[in-house]
Amino acid sequence: MTAITPDTIQWNDLGFSYIDTGKSFRAYFKDGQWSEGQIESSKYISISEASPVFHYGQSCFEGLKAYRTQNGDIQLFRPDKNADRMIDSAERLLMEPYPKEAFIEAVHKIVKENAEWVPPYESGATLYIRPFLIGVGDIVGVKPAEEYIFSIFVTPVGPYFKGGLQPANFLISDYDRAAPNGTGAAKVGGNYAAGNLAGKLAKEQGYADAIFLDPATKTKIEEVGSANFFAITADNRFITPKSPSILPSITKYSLIDIARERLGMEAIETDVYLKELASFSEAGAMGTAAVITPIGSIVHGEHRYVFGNGQDVGSVTQRLYNELVGIQFGDVAAPEGWIQKVELG
Ligand code: PLP
Ligand code: COI
Numbered sequence: 434m435t436a437i438t439p440d441t442i443q444w445n446d447l448g449f450s451y452i453d454t455g456k457s458f459r460a461y462f463k464d465g466q467w468s469e470g471q472i473e474s475s476k477y478i479s480i481s482e483a484s485p486v487f488h489y490g491q492s493c494f495e496g497l498k499a500y501r502t503q504n505g506d507i508q509l510f511r512p513d514k515n516a517d518r519m520i521d522s523a524e525r526l527l528m529e530p531y532p533k534e535a536f537i538e539a540v541h542k543i544v545k546e547n548a549e550w551v552p553p554y555e556s557g558a559t560l561y562i563r564p565f566l567i568g569v570g571d572i573v574g575v576k577p578a579e580e581y582i583f584s585i586f587v588t589p590v591g592p593y594f595k596g597g598l599q600p601a602n603f604l605i606s607d608y609d610r611a612a613p614n615g616t617g618a619a620k621v622g623g624n625y626a627a628g629n630l631a632g633k634l635a636k637e638q639g640y641a642d643a644i645f646l647d648p649a650t651k652t653k654i655e656e657v658g659s660a661n662f663f664a665i666t667a668d669n670r671f672i673t674p675k676s677p678s679i680l681p682s683i684t685k686y687s688l689i690d691i692a693r694e695r696l697g698m699e700a701i702e703t704d705v706y707l708k709e710l711a712s713f714s715e716a717g718a719m720g721t722a723a724v725i726t727p728i729g730s731i732v733h734g735e736h737r738y739v740f741g742n743g744q745d746v747g748s749v750t751q752r753l754y755n756e757l758v759g760i761q762f763g764d765v766a767a768p769e770g771w772i773q774k775v776e777l778g
Contacts, residue, residue: 439549444556447591449722454550454587458543462529462581470539470583472546478582484569485578491568492622493522496721497683499544499560499587499775501551502763507560507775510761512540514683519564522619527577528568536564536583537773543585544775552589554762557597561590561722593659593722594641598746598754600729601641603657603718605707606631609648610658617648617655617678624680628658642718644731646707647676654705660720661685662728664705664713664740665749675702684719684757690768691756696749710738715747725754 435441437452453476460470485491495515499507516536523530531539540562544551552558564585568578594601610628611617617624631643644662647653654674656662661682663673671692673685692700710716716728727750729743741747746754759765760772 442589444552444558444589445591447552447558447589448595449561449590449593450588452588454547456543456546456587458539458585460531460535460539460583462583467529467531467535467583470535470542472542476586478584480567480569480582481571483571483573484567485572486567486569489568489572489575490621490623490626491526491528491578492565493519493526493528493620494563494565494622495519495620497540497562498590498721498761499551499562500762501554501556501559503554504763505554506763507544507548507551507777508761508763509540509544509773509775511683511687511771512537512773513770514686515540515564518620518681518683519566522621523566525616525619526568526621528566529581531564531566531583539583539585540564541773541775543587545777547587548775548777550587550589558589558591560587562587590722592724593720594718594726598725598727598751600727600740600744600746601718602639602730602732603642603644603728604635604638604640605731605733606635606643606645608643608645610645610655611648611678613647613649613678615678617676618681620680625658632658640732641726648678652707654707654710655679657718657720657723660718660723660726662705663688663717663719664710665715665747667712667714669698669714669749671698671700671749671753672705673700673702674705682720684721684724687771688719688725688753688757691753694768695756696752698749707733713738713740715750716740717750725750725757
């Protein structure tokens with residue numbers, strides 16, 4: 434098979450899968466300090482078989498995107514928030530955090546190095562940026578690593594859920610992705626391993642993905658396996674679950690601001706009870722990969738909750754999408770500090 438290159442790639446056919454761009458960022462923590470990060474050309478990382486990442490799950494990651502604007506510039510959406518969240522995730526697993534300013538600088542550097550892989554404006558694609566941190570070294574007993582690798586790869590992507598802004602159907606799972614006082618609020622590998630079975634069962638039955646309930650009472654919506662959840666109430670409020678066991682989504686906090694400041698709506702984080710589902714006029718999944726994916730219906734056991742007519746994007750969801758995506762691609766003025774331009778010179 435011939436390798437895909439920026440010259441041969443079909444930007445508007447991309448799904449959400451990995452393409453090796455040939456340039457990754459790596460930094461190494463050893464003897465109590467981080468090395469200066471560098472660009473490496475291999476997608477392979479050679480580490481000890483005794484590394485805690487393999488056995489004891491010391492792994493956390495981030496996801497953000499680089500966007501090509503109409504005038505050809507490349508910009509990032511709130512990378513400082515990803516840096517902060519990765520520090521929180523690392524601290525939850527007793528890992529050595531990668532410093533915030535170094536994280537932001539590394540994201541700019543890796544995007545600049547891979548600039549030709551940032552898809553064209555209006556191709557429907559973006560450059561997904563995946564920073565991750567792993568515990569490495571020779572450890573056998575259950576304890577944190579003393580050595581770490583911080584790495585970033587990038588890969589051009591299209592929509593995470595097939596159809597993009599087409600309403601998708603979700604299935605509520607009986608499984609939990611996180612425990613009430615566990616690691617649900619951290620972006621750690623184990624949460625995704627725990628959610629894989631629920632996602633597989635949902636997809637096998639034709640759903641886009643699983644939705645998880647709160648693990649303590651199983652009466653409230655938590656989140657999708659790969660995105661947060663929102664709903665528009667009959668009295669036109671934007672509501673989204675408040676829970677210590679869901680990921681604090683950067684898209685979620687951005688949409689709360691957009692709903693309040695630009696759409697003049699009340700927007701709140703609150704308990705979202707299963708029994709309220711039937712009363713919502715619109716619902717959606719939101720995240721970096723999911724962007725805003727409207728939810729056409731949610732199935733829970735014998736019940737099927739349909740939002741709107743289940744086929745078309747609701748009007749509030751559409752307006753939220755236009756603002757968010759407009760800001761990300763530079764077509765709509767951004768709130769102060771939300772956009773960072775990548776200097777290519
Ligand atoms: N929830 C989960 C479980 C996720 O994996 C993601 C993706 O990052 C999100 C929510 C959305 O978070 P963000 O908007 O920061 O991408
Ligand atoms: C993201 O939206 O960045 C995610 O991490 C979701 C998924 C690909 C795990």
